Amino acid sequence: MTGAGCGTGSSGGAAASSGGKTVVRLAWWGNDVRNPLTAKAVAEFEKENPDITVQQEPGSWSSYWDKLATQFAGGSAPDVIQMDESYLTQYSNNGTLLDLKTAGLDTSNFSSATANMGTTSKGTFAIVAGINAPAAMANPKVFKAAGVAIPDDKTWTWSDMAKAAQKITANSPSGTFGTQNIASVDFMLRLWLRQHGADEYSGTKPGFTAAQLSPFFAEALALQNSKAAPSASLTSQDMTTSQDQSMAATNKVALSYWWSNQVTSLDKDTGTTLQFLMPPTVTGSAKDVQLYYKASMLWSVNKNSQVQAAAVKLVDFLVNSPTCGKILGTERGIPANSKVLAAVTPQMTATDKQVSGYLQGIAPDLGTPIGLTPPGSSNANYATYESNLIFGKSTPQQTAQDYLTSLTTALQGKS
Amino acid sequence: MSAIAELPQKRRNRGENRDNKAAYVFLLPWLVGLLVITIGPMVASLYLSFTDYNLLSAPHWIGLQNYVAMYHDSRLINSLKVTFTYVFVSVPLQLALALIIAMALNRGMRALPFYRSVFYLPSLMGASVAIAVLWREIFGTTGLVNQLLLKIGVHNPPGWIADPSTALSTIILLHIWTFGSPMIIFLAGLRQIPTMYYEAAAVDGASKWTQFVHITMPLLSPIVFFNLVLQIIGAFQSFTQAFVVSGGTGGPADSTMFYTLYLYLQGFGQFRMGYASAMAWLLMIIIAIFTAVNFLVSKYWVHYDD
Numbered sequence: 181m182t183g184a185g186c187g188t189g190s191s192g193g194a195a196a197s198s199g200g201k202t203v204v205r206l207a208w209w210g211n212d213v214r215n216p217l218t219a220k221a222v223a224e225f226e227k228e229n230p231d232i233t234v235q236q237e238p239g240s241w242s243s244y245w246d247k248l249a250t251q252f253a254g255g256s257a258p259d260v261i262q263m264d265e266s267y268l269t270q271y272s273n274n275g276t277l278l279d280l281k282t283a284g285l286d287t288s289n290f291s292s293a294t295a296n297m298g299t300t301s302k303g304t305f306a307i308v309a310g311i312n313a314p315a316a317m318a319n320p321k322v323f324k325a326a327g328v329a330i331p332d333d334k335t336w337t338w339s340d341m342a343k344a345a346q347k348i349t350a351n352s353p354s355g356t357f358g359t360q361n362i363a364s365v366d367f368m369l370r371l372w373l374r375q376h377g378a379d380e381y382s383g384t385k386p387g388f389t390a391a392q393l394s395p396f397f398a399e400a401l402a403l404q405n406s407k408a409a410p411s412a413s414l415t416s417q418d419m420t421t422s423q424d425q426s427m428a429a430t431n432k433v434a435l436s437y438w439w440s441n442q443v444t445s446l447d448k449d450t451g452t453t454l455q456f457l458m459p460p461t462v463t464g465s466a467k468d469v470q471l472y473y474k475a476s477m478l479w480s481v482n483k484n485s486q487v488q489a490a491a492v493k494l495v496d497f498l499v500n501s502p503t504c505g506k507i508l509g510t511e512r513g514i515p516a517n518s519k520v521l522a523a524v525t526p527q528m529t530a531t532d533k534q535v536s537g538y539l540q541g542i543a544p545d546l547g548t549p550i551g552l553t554p555p556g557s558s559n560a561n562y563a564t565y566e567s568n569l570i571f572g573k574s575t576p577q578q579t580a581q582d583y584l585t586s587l588t589t590a591l592q593g594k595s
Numbered sequence: 596m597s598a599i600a601e602l603p604q605k606r607r608n609r610g611e612n613r614d615n616k617a618a619y620v621f622l623l624p625w626l627v628g629l630l631v632i633t634i635g636p637m638v639a640s641l642y643l644s645f646t647d648y649n650l651l652s653a654p655h656w657i658g659l660q661n662y663v664a665m666y667h668d669s670r671l672i673n674s675l676k677v678t679f680t681y682v683f684v685s686v687p688l689q690l691a692l693a694l695i696i697a698m699a700l701n702r703g704m705r706a707l708p709f710y711r712s713v714f715y716l717p718s719l720m721g722a723s724v725a726i727a728v729l730w731r732e733i734f735g736t737t738g739l740v741n742q743l744l745l746k747i748g749v750h751n752p753p754g755w756i757a758d759p760s761t762a763l764s765t766i767i768l769l770h771i772w773t774f775g776s777p778m779i780i781f782l783a784g785l786r787q788i789p790t791m792y793y794e795a796a797a798v799d800g801a802s803k804w805t806q807f808v809h810i811t812m813p814l815l816s817p818i819v820f821f822n823l824v825l826q827i828i829g830a831f832q833s834f835t836q837a838f839v840v841s842g843g844t845g846g847p848a849d850s851t852m853f854y855t856l857y858l859y860l861q862g863f864g865q866f867r868m869g870y871a872s873a874m875a876w877l878l879m880i881i882i883a884i885f886t887a888v889n890f891l892v893s894k895y896w897v898h899y900d901d
Contacts (some may be wrong), residue, residue: 242843246863253650253868270866274651355737413736413754420842559865561670567848571759 200231202490207237208262209244213444214511221507225497232490252276255484259491260498263306263480268298270555271480272305278481279303283492286500293549294516297475300552306478307499310513312440313473313539314367316457319450322434326351333457334466338372338399341435341460345408348434358408359435360428361415363400363566368437368459372396374470374547375462384554386587390580397569397576404570412570419563424449440535441476441513447531456538458545470547473539476513514539560587644873649866661873671874673849674857677763681853682830685770690822693774697781698811711779718775727769727839731756734765756840759850766836766851777822784818785811816897824889831882834859854878 208218215238222234237258239247245267251257252271263271271277281287281304287295290308298306318330326348331340345358352358362368370380373396379387403409410418410427418427428436429449437459438446447453461468479498481491497504502523505515510532515521521536528536565583568574574582619626644661648654665671700710720726733739734755744752753761792810801809812819834855837845845852845860855878862871 249650249863249866270649271651274649276651411736411754413757416754416847417736417757420844420846556865561849563844563846564849567759567846571848573759573848 201233202231202487203233203235204260204487204490204494205235205237205258206260206494207239207244207248207258209241210238211240214238217508217511221498221504224503224507225494228497229490229493232493234494257482257484259482259485259487260494261480261482262309263298263478265297265475265478266553266558268306268478268480269300269552272300272302273555276483277305278483278485278488278492279305280307280481280492280495283481283488285492285496289500289517289519291516291518293473294475297473297516298478298480306475306480307495308475308478308513308516309499310441310476310510311473311516311539312442312476312513312535313471313542314371314437314459315440315443315538316435316437316459317428317443317446317454318457319428319431319434319436319452319454321431321450321452322348322352322356326434328434330455331457333460335464336457336460337462337464338460340464342399342403342406342408345403345435346406349407352434355432357410357427357433359403360418360433360437361400361404361409361570362437363397363569364415364419365437366562367439369393369396370550371459371470372399375468379550381551381554381557381591383551384591386584386591388584390577390584393584394576394580397579401569401576412567412572415570416567419566439474439476440538441510443535444511444531453530453534456534458542466545469542469545471542471545472547472550474550475516510535554591556590556593557587559590559593561590640872640875643869644876646869648869648872650868651866654869657869661870662877664870665873665877670849670852671854671857674845674852674854677850677852678831678833678854680763681767681770681833682827685767686823686826686830688767689771689774690777690819690826692771693778693822694781694819696774697778697785700778700782701785711782715775715779718773718778720773724835724839727836730765730769730836731840756851757847759846759848762841762847762850766840769836769840770830770833777826780818780822781815784815788814813898817899820889820893820897824886827885827889828882831878831885 206218206222208214210218218238219236222236226232226234248257248261257276261277263277268277279302280298285304285307287307294308294311296304297308298304316333320330323330328344328348328351331344341359348358349356362372373379373388373392376392376395378389378392381387400409404412404415409415410433414427423429423442423445426436427433428438429446431450431452435457440456443454443456458466458469458471479495481488481495485491498508499515500517500520502520505517505520505524506527509524510528514536515524524532525536560583562583565574565579565586568582569576569579643654645656645658646654647657647660696714700707700714704710717726731738735741736754736757738755740755741752755765756762788811792814793806796806796810832855833853837851837853837856838859841847841851841856843856843860845856854874858871858874858878861867861874
């Protein structure tokens with residue numbers, strides 16, 4: 181088919197073809213780095229598959245989920261969808277996503293843990309696009325200015341962390357603090373629970389008791405009261421500002437806690453190279469840190485797609501093609517496909533190498549892998565209970581009890 | 596004779612019909628909008644309010660369950676409290692400020708059009724995202740206001756939008772600041788009051804205050820009423836300011852969780868479209884009740900000239 185038109189017009193979601201070409205709609209949330217990289221990868225895919233045209237639908241996180249849900253309701257959802265772990269169960273339970281294993285997607289170069297990151301009890305509804313892990317990040321500029329040595333993450337405990345943070349605040353100019361408030365970080369809560377023999381979820385129920393959670397809140401409050409962590413209103417504000425305006429990005433805290441792939445933009449914002457640390461432990465042995473890998477994002481295919489075969493082909497290209505991997509790099513997290521990772525490694529930037537080194541470094545100390553986040557958890561309204569805690573409107577015990585009650589109700593509300 | 600008399604009558608009727616048709620054609624863009632964009636979705640949302648609908652699978656009928664659940668939803672009750680506080684505090688204050696500025700401007704000053712524009716400006720921008728973002732910066736913990744407070748020696752300035760006890764007040768302040776549109780309407784109303792009334796009253800020795808109470812207020816009452824109804828309806832539906840200032844969370848600690856924001860979060864955050872629809876109908880009923888009460892009570896204080 182020569183002289184085929186290029187399908188840039190809206191296809192409305194139905195079986196779409198343009199001048200004899202199959203049109204696949206690809207939706208993702210992105211940023212100024214991700215969007216051009218994805219466009220480049222798509223161009224490569226179209227070159228390899230001259231009979232397929234990919235219609236790109238980039239979006240931003242804040243409006244992505246509103247739009248996607250509305251599109252599914254209206255029957256005009258895209259064919260290939262960048263998926264987040266927290267939304268996966270909701271979408272797959274409602275029968276909107278294609279089982280990728282049944283559809284024949286090749287996962288032979290994935291480790292079994294990573295190949296199943298998008299697997300629910302009913303099937304594999306997503307395939308991981310990149311891996312990340314929780315990390316503590318030390319800002320060497322702030323540490324150095326305060327004359328405090330960066331702690332050894334193989335042996336540090338929560339109280340070592342508190343002591344270091346207090347010292348940093350004391351030795352720093354006013355407005356600079358030792359640590360971000362740990363209660364603002366979802367995975368710090370989770371690691372704390374895991375280090376105490378519990379977990380955030382157990383299947384589709386909360387996996388902890390109020391008594392197990394309340395010491396975490398007490399610890400967070402102690403950090404704030406000893407000025408190791410910022411004041412309640414600074415923390416409260418930090419919870420809703422964009423990442424590039426956050427206290428960590430503006431060199432206002434020495435220790436902050438992020439997903440490993442977020443370091444790329446943080447390095448840029450702070451103008452320094454943040455140092456990766458494993459989060460602290462209760463016992464002072466990194467063996468007990470209970471870290472875990474998480475899918476930074478995943479790819480799913482719309483079950484009602486009229487161009488399923490082409491959509492699966494595109495997903496296959498995105499996760500299995502070394503050529504594509506070289507274009508995308510590690511921007512979506514470290515590739516889970518070992519062949520793609522091998523192809524990407526030689527061209528990694530210093531930051532990429534740091535991230536990849538951290539992920540490999542923690543491998544011997546990983547805890548039990550986490551299950552999928554049960555649907556409804558976001559309705560538990562954690563931020564409100566955290567605010568009550570840090571503004572002194574509720575004690576750690578009360579906060580733990582209130583949040584547990586709210587989470588239990590929220591998880592029950594969803595099937 | 597009657598036939599002759601009827602002839603022009605009929606012709607006139609035909610003419611009227613043609614005029615009517617033309618009118619409907621001209622109305623068409625609005626009419627289509629009303630039916631497709633307003634009435635249609637309203638009927639759909641009424642149906643959805645009796646269903647469990649998550650956008651992804653088909654809605655299924657659950658009767659009054661959504662309405663019952665609303666009664667037990669403590670966050671919803673809290674959002675009603677926040678919204679009522681907002682309406683009852685910001686509307687009277689905003690109208691009072693609008694009236695005061697309008698009266699000050701009504702003294703026949705030379706640069707009136709200039710001042711009118713200056714005071715109207717915030718109204719044009721107030722509901723916009725840009726101003727809400729600006730507000731966020733001004734009242735941030737390290738924002739403009741606190742920088743000034745620190746300069747003049749206040750050591751522990753409040754967190755404003757970051758502190759649950761002051762966040763709502765900050766948004767109310769933003770709303771009051773947008774007093775321009777009721778002010779313009781007041782100004783127009785004030786200019787309708789014949790100056791001879793004031794002159795006559797002045798001759799009789801009435802003070803400024805007496806003049807205000809016995810001349811300005813009664814004659815301006817239809818305008819006050821009009822502004823009151825519009826502003827109450829508008830305030831109940833406020834969304835943008837709370838959404839932007841709180842970063843879409845209604846925080847801190849749900850202190851800026853407006854009813855409409857909670858509705859949005861239920862619908863698009865939790866995919867509980869049935870519940871969100873039921874919430875929308877409750878809001879409509881609340882607004883309808885307030886408007887009805889307003890009209891009923893208006894008999895006792897609104898004076899129409901004729």
